[in-house]
Amino acid sequence: MRSQMVAANQCHNDDAILEPGEYAFRQEVSGRVFTATVPALVCPVCGEKVIDGPLLLQKEREVAAALAREGPVDGDSFRFMRTTLRLRAADLAALLDVAPETISKWENGKNPVLRTAWLVVADMALENADEDGRHPLRERLQSLAKGKRARKRVRLDAA
Numbered sequence: 024m025r026s027q028m029v030a031a032n033q034c035h036n037d038d039a040i041l042e043p044g045e046y047a048f049r050q051e052v053s054g055r056v057f058t059a060t061v062p063a064l065v066c067p068v069c070g071e072k073v074i075d076g077p078l079l080l081q082k083e084r085e086v087a088a089a090l091a092r093e094g095p096v097d098g099d100s101f102r103f104m105r106t107t108l109r110l111r112a113a114d115l116a117a118l119l120d121v122a123p124e125t126i127s128k129w130e131n132g133k134n135p136v137l138r139t140a141w142l143v144v145a146d147m148a149l150e151n152a153d154e155d156g157r158h159p160l161r162e163r164l165q166s167l168a169k170g171k172r173a174r175k176r177v178r179l180d181a182a
Contacts, residue, residue: 034069041066046074050086053099057086083107088152091145101141102130104148108161118164119143 044065050057059082063072087107090100105115105126112130116123119140128134143160150158 034066034071036066036068039066039068041073044072046072048079048082050083052086052090052103053095053097055090055095057082057089059085080107084148084152087148091148091152096136096138096141098130098132098136101136101144104144105130108144108147108151115144117168118161120168 041064044063046061046063048057048059048061061074061078061082063074065072084107087104090104094100105112108115110118112126113123116126119126121140125134129136129140143164147158147161147164150160
């Protein structure tokens with residue numbers, strides 16, 4: 024199977040047809056090393072590899088989910104999970120009702136991460152890794168952060 028014609032950035036050879044190959048994905052977070060072999064297109068001239076962006080993002084979400092399930096609870100894992108959620112530190116601070124400086128101190132190891140905050144981000148990372156695309160925890164946090172007023176009267180249906 025031949026690939027589409029894409030010029031390699033390193034050699035700029037427009038005539039080279041990228042061939043199927045593999046890329047060794049490696050991500051180190053909090054002293055843990057995560058590896059996977061993913062398909063890639065390889066330039067036969069310069070050896071440059073082209074990897075599917077969404078596939079790499081999926082691998083990052085898988086790393087974040089593994090950290091969420093097994094830890095460790097520290098600033099590096101907290102930051103990695105936050106970045107895979109595509110959340111700015113200031114936005115996460117608003118969701119968690121803490122100052123943005125608090126997020127920075129946690130992520131840079133100046134203060135230990137609150138276990139409850141780490142677990143909230145871990146739960147969001149697990150939701151993010153799920154294929155169904157639903158994010159109920161994140162949606163509830165966003166709703167609370169917006170300061171929506173709760174209804175005073177709520178009718179509960181009998182089961």
